[in-house]
Amino acid sequence: xxxxxxxxxxLIIIGSGPAGYTAAIYSARSNIDTLLITGSQIGGQLxxxxxIENWPGDYSHINGITxxxxxxxxxxxxxxxxxHDVIKSVNFKKNPFELLxxxxxxxxYAIIIATGxxxxxxxxxxENLYMGKGVSTCAVCDGFFxxxxxxxxxxxxxxxxxxxxxxxxxxxxxxxxHRRNQFRADKILINRLYDKIKKRxxxxxxxxxxxxxxLGNDISMNKIKIYSNIDSTVKYLNVSGLFIAIGHxxxxxxxxxxxxxxxxxxxIDYNKNYMKTQTNIPGIFxxxxxxxxxxxxxxxxxxSGCMAAIDAEKYLNNNLK
Numbered sequence: 001x002x003x004x005x006x007x008x009x010x011l012i013i014i015g016s017g018p019a020g021y022t023a024a025i026y027s028a029r030s031n032i033d034t035l036l037i038t039g040s041q042i043g044g045q046l047x048x049x050x051x052i053e054n055w056p057g058d059y060s061h062i063n064g065i066t067x068x069x070x071x072x073x074x075x076x077x078x079x080x081x082x083x084h085d086v087i088k089s090v091n092f093k094k095n096p097f098e099l100l101x102x103x104x105x106x107x108x109y110a111i112i113i114a115t116g117x118x119x120x121x122x123x124x125x126x127e128n129l130y131m132g133k134g135v136s137t138c139a140v141c142d143g144f145f146x147x148x149x150x151x152x153x154x155x156x157x158x159x160x161x162x163x164x165x166x167x168x169x170x171x172x173x174x175x176x177x178h179r180r181n182q183f184r185a186d187k188i189l190i191n192r193l194y195d196k197i198k199k200r201x202x203x204x205x206x207x208x209x210x211x212x213x214x215l216g217n218d219i220s221m222n223k224i225k226i227y228s229n230i231d232s233t234v235k236y237l238n239v240s241g242l243f244i245a246i247g248h249x250x251x252x253x254x255x256x257x258x259x260x261x262x263x264x265x266x267x268i269d270y271n272k273n274y275m276k277t278q279t280n281i282p283g284i285f286x287x288x289x290x291x292x293x294x295x296x297x298x299x300x301x302x303x304s305g306c307m308a309a310i311d312a313e314k315y316l317n318n319n320l321k
Contacts, residue, residue: 007083008107009035010320011312012099014087015114017044018298019288021071022305023112023312028078030313035081035108037101042084043068044116045248045289046298048138050166055298063140067298092258092281109320110312113255113266113279113286114305117248122154126214126221127244134221135214135242139163146241148172152224154211155245156180161189163245164203165196174203175237177226181207214242250290259284266291275311277304283319285311 011027013020016038027034041047049064058067075082085101092098096107119137121127127135136142139153143166151171153164156178164176176193183190197203206226212234213225224237250264259279260267266286271278277285287308288301 005104006107007035007081007104008096009033009081010108010316011035011110011112011309012037012097012106012108013112013114014099015039015044015116015288015290016042016072016082017046017068017114017116017288018071018302019116019305019308020044020112020114021068021075022302023114023287023309024075024080024082024305025078026306026309027112027312028075028080030309032309032313032316035083035106036075037087037099037106038082038084039115039251040086041116043072045118048140050140050162052298087254089254090258092255092284095283097283110283110316111285112277112305112308112312113252113284113290114288114301114308115251115290116301117250117289119244120247120249121244122211122246124211124213127242130214130216130221130242133219134216134240135244137244139166139243142241142243143167143170146171149240150238151175151241151243152177152211152237152239153243153245154178155247156183156185157245157247158185158189159247160245161185161193163243165189165193167243168196168200168203171241172202175206175239176203177206177209177211179208179210179229211242248289248296252290259286263293265293275314277308277311278315283312283315285315 010033013023013036024036046064052062085103087099087101089100096109099106150173152175154177164174167174208229210227212227214221215223252266268286268291269276285308287304
């Protein structure tokens with residue numbers, strides 16, 4: 001690894017979402033020397049959520065930024081060493097394990113991977129061309145810039161419906177484009193979407209439709225090309241913004257050389273009677289969306305962070321003499 005400043009801890013947690021923060025709280029309370037590396041998106045994907053209704057105990061309105069800031073304060077209460085860095089490569093061939101970041105290199109006797117996921121894109125060239133110039137993956141972050149304008153949201157799950165509902169309070173018109181003939185979102189969100197349509201009448205749903213291209217000038221996008229699976233027709237929509245909400249991909253790529261990955265997810269539960277969050281390498285654990293292909297909820301991510309910290313504590317107690 002490059003000769004840059006080095007840091008060492010008994011346990012290193014990679015990621016600052018619900019899984020990473022919860023793991024840090026539990027490990028610190030167990031008196032484990034813990035270092036948490038935040039990654040590029042401090043707070044994880046949850047900071048992009050405008051309204052959270054299913055976090056136990058918070059029955060009134062709470063948004064993702066508020067919740068993650070509260071978790072961060074909780075971690076800081078236990079004096080966890082938090083470093084704002086991004087891990088670029090790892091070496092899990094020997095223990096202590098090695099990590100190389102942009103700012104420091106790190107060694108640790110146990111690792112918890114809690115790197116979460118990133119937004120899946122449409123896989124068309126023009127989305128990269130206009131990313132930040134009309135194309136966005138976060139309505140909460142960028143919706144303000146499209147006040148009284150026409151925008152579009154792509155997707156049919158919870159995130160897409162949440163984005164469309166949120167944007168309907170800002171934009172003049174919102175096109176909600178979904179490639180299937182029905183939504184995959186929770187029923188409560190689907191009902192809320194249709195209630196919003198009745199009240200404001202500024203959300204237009206386009207089922208069985210695919211975004212084929214994004215058009216514009218050197219400054220910004222101004223139009224999208226839509227293909228209909230129903231009648232094989234093509235039409236153009238004049239929109240200033242396009243919000244992509246078609247799912248997420250686990251941030252597991254840098255670990256694939258050393259640990260088992262399945263469908264982009266980190267495989268866990270190798271020691272079935274002992275450590276449910278362990279990967280195929282003893283001492284390497286995983287929690288949250290990077291290893292959860294089923295539930296993908298903030299509460300289950302936090303719970304798995306707790307489990308990973310407990311597993312890591314057992315591992316360290318058994319292997320550090």
